[in-house]
Amino acid sequence: MSFSTFTTPTGFLLPSIHSAPPFFTQQPHPATNATVTEQWSTLILTYARHRKLFVLRVEDAETVDNEWQEVLRNERINRKLLPSYLSSIIATMVVKNLAIYDPPGQTRSALLYWRLPEEWAEVLHGWAISTGQLNTILTFYEIADPPIPSPLSNIPMSLLRKAIAVLSKTGRAQLIAVADGEGVRLFQGTGK
DSSP states (O other), X not given: OOOOOEEOXXXXXXXXXXXXXXXXXXXXXXXXXHHHHHHHHHHHHHHHHHHTOOEEEGGGXXXXXXXXXXXXXXXTTTEEOOHHHHHHHHHHHHHTTSEEESSTTXXXXXXXXXXXXXXXXXXXXXXXXXXXXXXXXXXXXHHHSOSSOOTTTTOOHHHHHHHHHHHHHTTSXXXXXXXXXXXXXXXXXXXX
């Protein structure tokens, strides 16, 4: 059997390791398992960035016809990632600060950091500059669901809050109470 890359219907290029049956099985040897888990983590984050997915749930390995099916399954070799292994991969990603459990207090759903909160802070600040939104009070909804799609479209509120907290620490953002929730005012600042 030859291993080859494969382009999914959404245009994502799966690496050749994805066509190796052992890739879908938790490995008994610790060093091998660590390597494969790292490969899974990289694949998950790369795919999430490609599809602009923020949340991965253990149940995504259990169900078909979901947004993760292209990565968590390989029908060409009749393999799928088991929920127990996905749970282990997510736990490793959380330990390595590549994800956080969201909501907190459970271990079946994680918010993926295909961009770290610090990187999202820079994206938010750059967006505010490029759209002329500096010194304007914006609701979280206006940022996450703008009339014109942006890199921040559909960003989860918990991740947006983290990005704003980063900007607040550098004097580039101020949280504001608004009538229908929370808002923020963004300032020029230097980011240092």
